[in-house]
Amino acid sequence: MNSLLPFEWILATRFMREGFLQTLFIIAGVALGVAVIVFMSSLINGLQSSIIRRTLDYQAQIIVLPPEEVARSLRETETNQANSAILIQPRAQRLRSVDQWQKVRELALNIKGVTVVSPIVSGAGFVLRADANRAVAITGIEPETYLQLIALKAKIIAGKPELTTSDIVIGTELAKDLGVWLNDKIILQTASGASVTLIVCGIFDYGNKGQNERAVYVALRTAQSLLNLPGGATSVEINLNDPYQAQIVGEQIQTQTGLKVDSWITTNKELFTALYGQKITFFVIRLFVGLTAALGIASVLVVSVVQKSKEIGILRATGTTRIQILRIFLLQGALFGLIGSIFGSAASWGLLIAWRNLAKNPDGTPFFVLSFDPMYFVYAGLGAMLVGIISAVFPAQRAARLDPAVAIRG
Amino acid sequence: MIDTSITLRLEGIKKAYGIGTKAETEVLHGIDLILKRGEFCALIGPSGSGKSTLLNIIGLLDNATSGKLFLTGVATEGLDDKAITKLRATAIGFVFQFHNLLPAFTAIENVMLPLIAANGYPNDEMRQRAIELIDKVELTQWGEHLTNDLSGGQQQRTAIARALVMNPALVLADEPTGNLDTKSADTVFDLMRTVSKTSGTTFLIVTHDPRLAMRCDRIIELIDGRIDSDKPNITNMNKTQ
Numbered sequence: 001m002n003s004l005l006p007f008e009w010i011l012a013t014r015f016m017r018e019g020f021l022q023t024l025f026i027i028a029g030v031a032l033g034v035a036v037i038v039f040m041s042s043l044i045n046g047l048q049s050s051i052i053r054r055t056l057d058y059q060a061q062i063i064v065l066p067p068e069e070v071a072r073s074l075r076e077t078e079t080n081q082a083n084s085a086i087l088i089q090p091r092a093q094r095l096r097s098v099d100q101w102q103k104v105r106e107l108a109l110n111i112k113g114v115t116v117v118s119p120i121v122s123g124a125g126f127v128l129r130a131d132a133n134r135a136v137a138i139t140g141i142e143p144e145t146y147l148q149l150i151a152l153k154a155k156i157i158a159g160k161p162e163l164t165t166s167d168i169v170i171g172t173e174l175a176k177d178l179g180v181w182l183n184d185k186i187i188l189q190t191a192s193g194a195s196v197t198l199i200v201c202g203i204f205d206y207g208n209k210g211q212n213e214r215a216v217y218v219a220l221r222t223a224q225s226l227l228n229l230p231g232g233a234t235s236v237e238i239n240l241n242d243p244y245q246a247q248i249v250g251e252q253i254q255t256q257t258g259l260k261v262d263s264w265i266t267t268n269k270e271l272f273t274a275l276y277g278q279k280i281t282f283f284v285i286r287l288f289v290g291l292t293a294a295l296g297i298a299s300v301l302v303v304s305v306v307q308k309s310k311e312i313g314i315l316r317a318t319g320t321t322r323i324q325i326l327r328i329f330l331l332q333g334a335l336f337g338l339i340g341s342i343f344g345s346a347a348s349w350g351l352l353i354a355w356r357n358l359a360k361n362p363d364g365t366p367f368f369v370l371s372f373d374p375m376y377f378v379y380a381g382l383g384a385m386l387v388g389i390i391s392a393v394f395p396a397q398r399a400a401r402l403d404p405a406v407a408i409r410g
Numbered sequence: 411m412i413d414t415s416i417t418l419r420l421e422g423i424k425k426a427y428g429i430g431t432k433a434e435t436e437v438l439h440g441i442d443l444i445l446k447r448g449e450f451c452a453l454i455g456p457s458g459s460g461k462s463t464l465l466n467i468i469g470l471l472d473n474a475t476s477g478k479l480f481l482t483g484v485a486t487e488g489l490d491d492k493a494i495t496k497l498r499a500t501a502i503g504f505v506f507q508f509h510n511l512l513p514a515f516t517a518i519e520n521v522m523l524p525l526i527a528a529n530g531y532p533n534d535e536m537r538q539r540a541i542e543l544i545d546k547v548e549l550t551q552w553g554e555h556l557t558n559d560l561s562g563g564q565q566q567r568t569a570i571a572r573a574l575v576m577n578p579a580l581v582l583a584d585e586p587t588g589n590l591d592t593k594s595a596d597t598v599f600d601l602m603r604t605v606s607k608t609s610g611t612t613f614l615i616v617t618h619d620p621r622l623a624m625r626c627d628r629i630i631e632l633i634d635g636r637i638d639s640d641k642p643n644i645t646n647m648n649k650t651q
């Protein structure tokens with residue numbers, strides 16, 4: 001017997017080895033539970049962060065707009081503008097610039113956590129090429145900042161998003177509709193009649209037909225003159241280190257400028273509700289997995305206490321205290337949890353590797369990246385040990401309270 | 411003054427089971443008893459007369475309903491579990507009829523367990539002490555075997571070695587030879603007798619075997635929860651002196 005191991009440890013491990021099959025089954029049960037929880041944590045967190053990442057690929061975290069005027073009618077026209085060219089007109093006339101947007105930019109850049117601030121001029125227009133004519137949403141950008149804000153660069157499949165005042169970046173669908181490709185010329189026109197001939201310098205694919213059809217990017221200057229907003233910006237868009245600070249930072253900018261400020265958190269409320277629901281569901285699953293493991297451990301130990309009641313009586317008769325008996329069984333619970341979580345961690349590691357190799361799109365890219373954190377193993381180990389100890393409390397108390405006289409008499 | 415020549419003193423020990431219920435029965439009706447250092451006593455009596463109950467009370471495994479118990483001069487009234495366990499561990503060695511040993515451990519480890527429980531951790535001295543005792547009970551070849559590999563007599567001898575490991579003042583044996591054949595029973599009995607004579611340990615042995623009882627120094631007979639007779643065994647005294 002190892003002289004470094006305390007009495008309780010020696011007894012607990014011997015008892016566990018003695019009831020080898022029971023020990024094996026309960027450890028397998030705990031391992032399975034731990035594997036499911038670790039794997040699911042990686043899966044769900046990976047899924048959620050990839051959903052959020054994809055959301056943030058296409059939109060800025062904070063958008064600063066001019067103060068709202070007659071918001072209702074504006075919204076109504078917005079929803080209809082795609083259907084009717086006539087309705088675009090009032091909106092185009094109302095296009096307003098953010099007052100002194102350079103000041104807003106300066107202010108925002110001085111806020112801690114702000115990584116990029118980009119002015120935007122957006123409005124509606126048409127592209128013309130021979131007989132073809134398509135309605136588009138024009139976004140005038142400052143490429144140096146905008147490309148840090150939105151994942152446009154990664155979506156470019158041909159050319160480069162390096163816009164000069166005579167360039168335009170269009171989507172794949174629009175390119176197909178118009179029958180154009182890189183270096184072809186197209187005319188961009190607004191409802192007010194302003195028009196300019198631009199060269200296609202880049203083509204993107206957002207993986208979304210509507211976007212690929214309607215979004216076009218031009219230089220800020222080009223959009224300013226087309227939409228008759230010289231030197232203006234219809235919005236200022238901001239990204240932060242930590243997207244979850246968007247609400248707070250947005251409110252700060254709003255109070256300091258009096259402008260209208262939207263954060264991605266408020267504009268994506270439904271998304272967050274869905275993600276939250278997913279988290280709750282997962283929590284409930286974890287709870288039940290934990291409960292199942294706890295009941296398993298408790299029942300194995302209750303049976304063990306009954307089986308070993310004579311031995312417990314003998315131990316008590318030969319100098320073992322109640323507390324020592326209590327600890328022997330609590331320790332068994334903890335060890336079931338700990339050993340189970342070690343095997344479970346190994347199993348979930350295997351699952352994660354298998355998932356990485358198997359769950360792929362036809363083109364070889366993963367469905368989504370699992371968000372794995374080695375701390376999951378630590379949490380799983382601690383959690384399983386805690387569950388083990390808690391489940392052992394009742395059996396251990398029974399063992400400790402055993403009347404040795406009765407136990408030995410049998 | 412504590413009289414070191416007195417190992418055990420019982421004063422008016424009563425024991426009732428099922429107190430407060432319809433089935434309340436008193437099984438010990440006031441036992442007075444003194445066991446002296448080194449005495450080798452047989453406790454006899456018909457089945458159900460209260461021998462095991464008395465042994466459990468003396469061994470602090472069970473509480474008397476009333477009466478006083480002094481172990482090596484120490485009054486046991488009002489001690490908590492920890493103090494009781496400690497006194498039991500140091501002053502008393504047990505040998506039961508069945509299920510004496512832990513099957514997950516070897517013979518030597520079984521003998522070591524009371525020492526480890528008292529100390530918290532095992533060490534080499536404990537192992538040495540256990541090996542000495544295993545030698546003493548003539549199980550040298552069997553020390554490293556799990557107890558299920560041992561015969562009934564060998565298991566009882568291991569139990570005696572364990573009972574002696576803490577150098578107790580008193581060894582309580584409840585029918586230690588009850589399920590052994592005559593030859594093994596003799597060996598086990600002789601062993602206890604030798605230990606008693608060489609180390610001055612007091613023995614109180616419950617037995618149904620008159621042949622063995624006749625080899626003790628003193629025979630106490632319990633009938634219906636009362637000491638019916640308690641006399642020195644003259645024939646035996648003559649034999650050993």
Ligand SMILES: Nc1ncnc2c1ncn2[C@@H]1O[C@H](COP(=O)(O)OP(=O)(O)O)[C@@H](O)[C@H]1O
Pocket residue numbers: 406427428437455456457458459460461462463464
């Ligand atoms: N836990 C108990 N509850 C109720 N009665 C008991 C209990 N233990 C023993 N008895 C009774 O006490 C009496 C004495 O039993 P015991 O001490 O075992 O006798 P012996 O060892 O002399 O055969 C018996 O009548 C037995 O039925």
Ligand SMILES: [Mg+2]
Pocket residue numbers: 461462463
């Ligand atoms: Mg009995």
